[in-house]
Amino acid sequence: MKKTLVLGASENPDRYSNIAIKRLLNKGIDVVAIGIKTGEVDGVKMEIIKKKFVDIDTVTLYLSAKNQVEYYNYILSLKPNRVLFNPGTENSDFEALLTKNGISFERACTLVLLSLGKY
Helix, strand or coil, rough: CCCHHHHHHCCCCCCCHHHHEEEEEECCCEEEEEEEECCCEECCEECCCCCCCCCEEEECCCCCHHHHHHHHHHHHHHHHEEECCCCCCCHHHHHHHHCCHHHHHHHEEEEEEHHHHCC
16 A cells, blocks of 8 residues: 655644645555644654655655755655645755656645545
8 A cells, every 4th residue: 555654744624734644544545744743633643753654655745845955865765656746835956856866746736636536
């Protein structure tokens, strides 16, 4: 089963990262999460450290471009199959780095991909 890392996770039910965690779980997708504080969303514990997760298929970003910089090497070290840049997270510098490291990326909304069955 594909595993997704939600980066920029929030316990706030109004945040898209929170909604994404719930919808990913509803689709039977394994989810791990990193946020700015610890917490839990539907049984998914939010980490604040850059934990060495294994078998990450997709990293879905809910961080602005400037807040992604500290995670570049971490994400590359996870060797995901793809990185999703949700609306507002687009980052051409990081996209170039991903391409250089053979990791695909999409500028796409996780929630839309899930609703269309194209996740």
